[in-house]
Each structure stands twice: as structure tokens, then as C-alpha cells.
Amino acid sequence: MATDSNQSPVIEGQLNARERELLSSAILNAPNPPKVALEVGTWLGGGSTLHILRALEKNGCGHLWGIEADRSTYDRMIANLKAGAPESLHRFTPLFGFSEKVIPQWLAEQPPGFAVDFAFLDGGNNPREQVAELRLIDNLVPVGGQVMAHDAKYRKAKWLVPYISRLDNWQTRLYDVSNEGLLYAKKIASQPSPASLRAARRSLLKSRLQPVELAAAILPSSFCGLVCRMVPSKLFFWLYAGAKTDVEAGGGSQSNA
Ligand SMILES: C[S@@+](CC[C@H](N)C(=O)[O-])C[C@H]1O[C@@H](n2cnc3c(N)ncnc32)[C@H](O)[C@@H]1O
Numbered sequence: 001m002a003t004d005s006n007q008s009p010v011i012e013g014q015l016n017a018r019e020r021e022l023l024s025s026a027i028l029n030a031p032n033p034p035k036v037a038l039e040v041g042t043w044l045g046g047g048s049t050l051h052i053l054r055a056l057e058k059n060g061c062g063h064l065w066g067i068e069a070d071r072s073t074y075d076r077m078i079a080n081l082k083a084g085a086p087e088s089l090h091r092f093t094p095l096f097g098f099s100e101k102v103i104p105q106w107l108a109e110q111p112p113g114f115a116v117d118f119a120f121l122d123g124g125n126n127p128r129e130q131v132a133e134l135r136l137i138d139n140l141v142p143v144g145g146q147v148m149a150h151d152a153k154y155r156k157a158k159w160l161v162p163y164i165s166r167l168d169n170w171q172t173r174l175y176d177v178s179n180e181g182l183l184y185a186k187k188i189a190s191q192p193s194p195a196s197l198r199a200a201r202r203s204l205l206k207s208r209l210q211p212v213e214l215a216a217a218i219l220p221s222s223f224c225g226l227v228c229r230m231v232p233s234k235l236f237f238w239l240y241a242g243a244k245t246d247v248e249a250g251g252g253s254q255s256n257a
Contacts (some may be wrong), residue, residue: 004084011084013047014122015150018177019049025182026146027055027062027118034062034117034146038101038106040133041123041150042066045077046084048120049233053081053088063119067095067102067124099123103136116140121160127213130160131204145187153181153200159207166203168196 002010015023025032037056044051049066049146055060065096068074074096081089095102107114116137121130129150140145147164151157152174169189175182192200207213 005029008082009080011046011080012044013048014043015047015051016178017018019175019182020047020175021149021180022175022184023048023120023148024051024055026148027052028058028147030118030144032117032144033059035062036114036116036149037062037118037120038103039064039120039122039139040103040118040129041065041121041231042068042077042120042174044093045080048122049077049081049092050085050088050151052118052120053085053091056091057088063091063093065095065115067091067097067099067123069096069098096231099129099133100136103133107136107140111249114140115142115145117142117145119147120131120149121147123130125151125154127155127157127159127207127218129172131163134160134164139186144185147183147185149183149185153179153185157181157183159204162207163200166196167192169193 015100018168027037034056034245037052039048039052045254052064058065059206066077068077075095080093095106119133119137119141121133123129123133134147137147147170149157149160153176161172161174164170164183164185169187169192170185171188172183175184
């Protein structure tokens with residue numbers, strides 16, 4: 001078994017080294033160190049989860065709630081972190097299930113005045129989800145709070161990026177450091193102006209009404225599956241993930257070493 005410099009087992013995880021660094025530095029350099037961090041899509045634990053936990057540990061404060069929807073991945077992620085990063089576990093609460101169900105339940109259990117200081121959205125590929133996740137927590141993110149989202153250039157973030165970019169109480173930037181892209185957003189005012197909120201809602205409606213999204217929402221998944229199997233894989237990837245082919249950079253799976 002591969003081990004890191006502390007002789008702990010290396011945990012498998014996604015995000016490239018630069019993305020991991022950006023995630024960590026958002027937490028380490030926040031003027032008010034995050035107390036509450038939320039993550040959607042832990043996968044096996046060695047990517048975003050481990051790096052958020054290590055940054056919180058360095059800050060000496062904060063707790064991460066990490067949501068994972070796949071049962072066997074969830075079980076492996078917990079076992080991985082227990083074996084590979086036991087020192088971080090006191091800062092971590094795993095939550096099993098789909099974000100849109102888990103987040104409202106989680107929030108309902110929190111005390112009045114609860115705030116979400118940092119969130120990393122990296123769950124499913126349906127673009128509806130990242131926007132839904134942001135909207136569930138938006139009112140609880142304080143000014144100075146940060147939200148990051150992976151796959152900002154892919155289908156996963158196709159609704160979120162134009163939506164949040166139009167809200168003038170969020171300052172956003174796209175880190176072009178991987179094929180997937182990393183969105184960074186910092187809240188700069190508690191509420192958006194009415195005009196920017198209208199523009200954001202219009203952009204969301206436009207995204208929802210795109211023919212490919214309407215087809216995905218209306219057609220049975222068995223039919224979509226059949227179509228996907230019939231089209232060449234490169235075309236499928238372009239249609240489904242919306243990947244740009246002109247950007248050179250490495251993302252994908254990595255170890256946490
Ligand atoms: C791209 S991987 C996450 C990679 C991880 N952040 C890392 O850095 O290694 C996406 C993960 O999200 C999970 N997932 C998909 N849809 C989800 C949802 N709606 N809620 C929570 N987890 C979800 C998948 O099971 C998968 O493990």
C-alpha cells in the first residue's frame with residue numbers, strides 16, 4: 001500500500017495539485033477562518049475532502065460536513081479517512097444521500113444564526129444540482145463567505161456559472177487550471193440588487209429551456225441511455241459534459257501525496 005510522508009495510506013482523490021492548492025488557500029487565507037464548511041461529492045475522500053480538512057486543521061478551527069450519494073463510495077471514503085487521515089476526523093461529519101435532500105435536513109438540525117462560511121460543490125453531472133445546492137445555502141452564506149465549484153467548464157456547472165456571475169452580491173472568477181475548471185465565488189454583499197437577481201433568474205430559465213436540457217428532463221432515462229450508446233463517445237462527451245477541447249491542462253484522479 002502506498003503511504004505519504006507521515007507513513008499514512010495515500011487516499012485516492014480527484015482534483016489536480018493546483019486545484020487542491022486553491023481550495024486550501026481559500027480556507028487558509030480567509031479573513032475570518034471558516035467555522036462551517038460544506039462539501040457535495042466527497043468521492044473517495046483523498047481530493048477535496050482531505051484538503052479542506054487539512055486546511056481547517058491548519059487554521060485550528062472549523063468543521064466540514066461532506067455529502068456523498070453513492071453508498072459504497074461513502075463507506076470507502078469513511079474507511080479511507082479513518083486509515084489515512086485519522087488526525088482530521090474530529091473536524092468531519094459525513095452525510096449520506098443526495099444533496100438536494102440532505103442539505104435541507106442538515107440545515108433543519110442547525111441552531112438559529114447558523115452560517116455556511118465555505119462550500120465546495122462537486123457532486124453529480126446534472127447542471128440543475130449545483131444551482132439547487134447554491135440556492136439552498138445562499139441565504140446562510142455571510143458576507144465574506146466563499147463558494148467553489150468544480151467542473152466549471154463542463155455541463156455540471158453550465159447553469160451555476162452564468163447564474164452566480166449575474167448576481168452582483170457575489171464576486172466570481174473562473175480558475176482555468178484544469179480541463180474541468182474551478183469556479184470561485186466570494187459574497188460581497190448580503191443581497192443582490194433586484195436587477196441582478198432578475199438577470200440571474202432569466203439566465204437560469206434560459207438554461208432550463210435549452211433543447212438538450214428539456215429533452216433530458218422529459219425523455220425517459222432508458223431512451224437517453226440508448227441514444228448515448230449510439231453516438232460516438234467523443235460526441236457524447238461533448239454533448240453531455242460540454243467539455244472544451246481547446247484547453248490544455250491536467251485534472252482527473254490523483255493521489256493525495
Ligand atoms: C467528481 S466526484 C467528486 C470528487 C471529489 N470532490 C474529489 O475531489 O475527489 C463526484 C461525487 O459526487 C457524488 N454525487 C453525485 N451526485 C451527488 C449528489 N446529488 N449529492 C451528493 N453526492 C453526489 C458521486 O457519487 C461522486 O462520488
